[in-house]
Amino acid sequence: MGFFDALSRGLERSREALNEVFYFGGEVDEDFWETLEDTLVMGDMGAEIAMQVTDDLRDEAARKNLRTARQLRRALSERLSRVFVRPDRDIFRDTPSCVLFVGINGAGKTTTVGKIASDMAHRGKKVVIGSADTFRAAAIEQLDVWGTRAGVPVVKRERGSDPASVCYDVLDEADRLGSDLVLIDTAGRLHTSPELMRELAKVVKVTRKRAEQMKRGPMAVHVVLVIDAATGQNGLNQALEFNDALGLDGIIMTKLDGTAKGGIALAVASRLKLPIYRVGVGEQVHDLQEFDPDDFARALVGEE
Amino acid sequence: MFNSLSDRLNDTFDRLRGKGKLTEADITSAMRDIRMALLEADVNYKVVKDFVAKTKERCLTAEVLESLSPAQNVVKIVLDELIELLGATESKLVLSSRIPNVIMLVGLQGSGKTTAAVKLAYMLKKQGKSPLLAACDVYRPAAADQLATLGGEIGVPVFRGDGKNPVEIARASIREAVDHMRDVVIVDTAGRLQIDEQMMQEAVDIKKAVKPDQVLMVVDAMTGQDIVNVVSTFAERTDFDGVIISKLDGDARGGGALSVRQVTGKPIKFVSMGEKPESLEVFNPERMAKRILGMGDVIGIIEKAQEMADAEQIEAAERMLREGFTMNDMLEQMRAVKKMGGMKGILGMLPGGQRALNQMGGNLDESVFERNEAMIMSMTKEEREKPSIINGQRRARIARGSGTTPADVNALMKQWGEMNKMMGKMRSMTQQMACGGKKGKKGKKGKKMRMPGIPGMGGMNMNQLMGGANPFGGASGGSEMDMLRAMEQQMRNKR
Secondary structure (H helix, E strand, C coil), X not given: CCHHHHHHHHCHHHHHHHHHHHCCCCCCCHXXXXXXXXXXXXXXXXXXXXXXXXXXXXXXXXXXXXXXXXXHHHHHHHHHHHCCCCCCCCCCCCCCEEEEEECCCCCCHHHHHHHHHHHHHHCCCCEEEEEECCCCCCXXXXXXXXXXXXXXXXXXXXXXXCHHHXXXXXXXXXXXXXXXXXXXXXXXXXXXXXXXXXXXXXXXXXXXXXHHXXXXXXXXXXXXXXXXXXXXXXXXXXXXXXXXXXXXXXXXXXXXXXXXXXXXXXXXXXXXXXXXXXXXXXXXXXXXXXXXXXXXXXXXXXXX | CCHHHHHHHHHHHHHHHCCCCCCHHHHHHHHHHHHHHHHHCCCCHHHHHHHHHHHHHHHCCHHHHCCCCHHHHHHHHHXXXXXXXXXXXXXXXXXXXXXXXXXXXXECCCCCHHHHHHHHHHHHHHCCCCEEEEEECCCCCCHHHHHHHHHHHHCCCEECCCCCCHHHHHHHHHHHHHHCCCCXXXXXXXXXXXXXXXXXXXXXXXXXXXXXXXXXEEEECCECCCHHHHHHHHHHHHCCCEEEEECCCCCCCCHHHHHHHHHHCCCEEEEXXXXXXXXXXXXXXXXXXXHHCCCCCHHHHHHHHHHHCCHHHHHHHHHHHHHCCCHHHHHHHHHHHHHCCHHHHHHHHCCCHHHHHHHCCCCCCCHHHHHHHHHHHCCCHHHHHCHHHCCHHHHHHHHHHHCCCHHHHHHHHHHHHHHHHHHHHHHHHXXXXXXXXXXXXXXXXXXXXCCCCCCCXXXXXXXXXXXXXXXXXXXXCCCHHHHHHHHHHHHHHHC
């Protein structure tokens, strides 16, 4: 199933809401714009962006004399897709590459690492996983199961050990094995905990330093924020804080297979100008798909 | 938590406060701000609409508009409505006389069910129950391992069954509980999406198999607008009895919590605020609503302080009164403040404290604590017990030993001096009281008194910090408990 179809299925409900908005009697009146704004707010993109998008669309409609639902729908999806930044490379395919997964508790970091490891190993990459979540009970075991499924080695230490040292170990191992892709899982943490954020900054620093000295030449290190699609406006705070502390390279959005619209991705992308590398639209490995802004906007708006 | 929402509402009402009399236009403008703030706080769009309409109507009555203090009235109405929205009464865990009692947890993936299960077990254990945890998440790799590890840490057994069939595991866990004399079974289930028919049916089947006394839904405080779809489906299928809001220790405004009650009519029973097993608190709507409105959480501080103050500390306070305040006492106090979440944590809970914090750039230099601690640790035993013997030479040595400057040591000494003076005053006050004098009325003495009671605050003037109001009244020095009680008294008087 393609990205657009999977998304369309996932975003069915929000499309229904928008369909109602676009089902007007041919007259674009004040009510129409208000309902549109409300509908966008309900998609979690934030009141500010919703208003901005609505205003822009209003201007455009007046300027280009857009009147039909079809025209407005297309203009809206184009406006939304413009918010997103396109990644200049795929950090998982364009190897050698080392990717650190960060985010709050329960965002889906470990599962995402497991899925990407399976997917990339399947595509013939030499992958190694580092389990730097040394805090959560059974996080290491969870990753181990994924490693076995994917047939990928997992570098780990006992629970409670220094996460930065695990990163060092995994890069040593990658050097020894000549790996293409290093995926490092970190412990979930709330961005409001300065101590844990400092710990993570150290993890990133150590990883960057070690990655410079790989035998096959320096390995690029990317820090990716994993964010739950159901997250509300707090997602923006999360992204800002993680970005301040670590310097993010991009985002992965998980759990878009529910009824959540994932509007927070729009808010984060527009505020931080960060690309979205992958979107999770289901439980299976292949459900973690590459993100296409046009498809996302089209699926959201329900353009046929 | 909820800080930004209270900030916004405070701004709105500051503007209203400036006026003697409100017009309908003023109310409309305030309501627009409130609407926006609530939306940004992730309160569901429909809930906001109803809330604003209802509140506005109440605010537009002649009584409010023509009263002497319309702004206060508006604040009160917003507060009342908010409390009602959150559920007017505290709602605790209801257990029946059946043995074993069964509590079942449900929720989305990553909402924090396993953590909540462990926290609940810990709480029940502390209350004298003997809980059993049942690991019914057979899907997420190592989920049962996670529960087993955490259960081991708090000394609560975990039943894993065959690790294959969740309904069977749940059923068998009840037998296990009967066999091993456990009186409460907490059934931890797998995370599921509300649109996953198969998984939702499984939850229904588990419920049918174990007939839980309580089904609790765990909801992430950061969830956005979609929370309404999620909880209404879960309510429909599993008919849960109450909600645990998780991850409230972040800065999510948690507006979703407001929506849950409104949409499902189910009460919020607990809030989960940290990684430790003891960080599960009973939900209190009034306290929460006040916090939302920036009216502080004085009761929260007192409860917290009470928890921390054990018999040992009370004894220490008495000794302090007898023998004066030593550096060891100061160290104790600093550590106690740290335990309560540091100055920032305490200030954040005080009325207006969050705003004071924001005015200071949201940052309090907590490193003072560490510096002071280092200095005290660099003192000899004798110096700590009798700080008055510390002369210039000793100061220089302490500064070298702790990696600070003599000026830092001087500041610490000055703080100690002030606190010791306070202690002297307290001593004579208590002696007066003991001599059959009139009961010393709090708040009578020294209105302009500086607040030296909290070490580590350096020369920070509490008056300035609290925006002009002196929340500490005449209470001075002594243990934090006295100080906090006085603060609470002051709050009550104000109202």
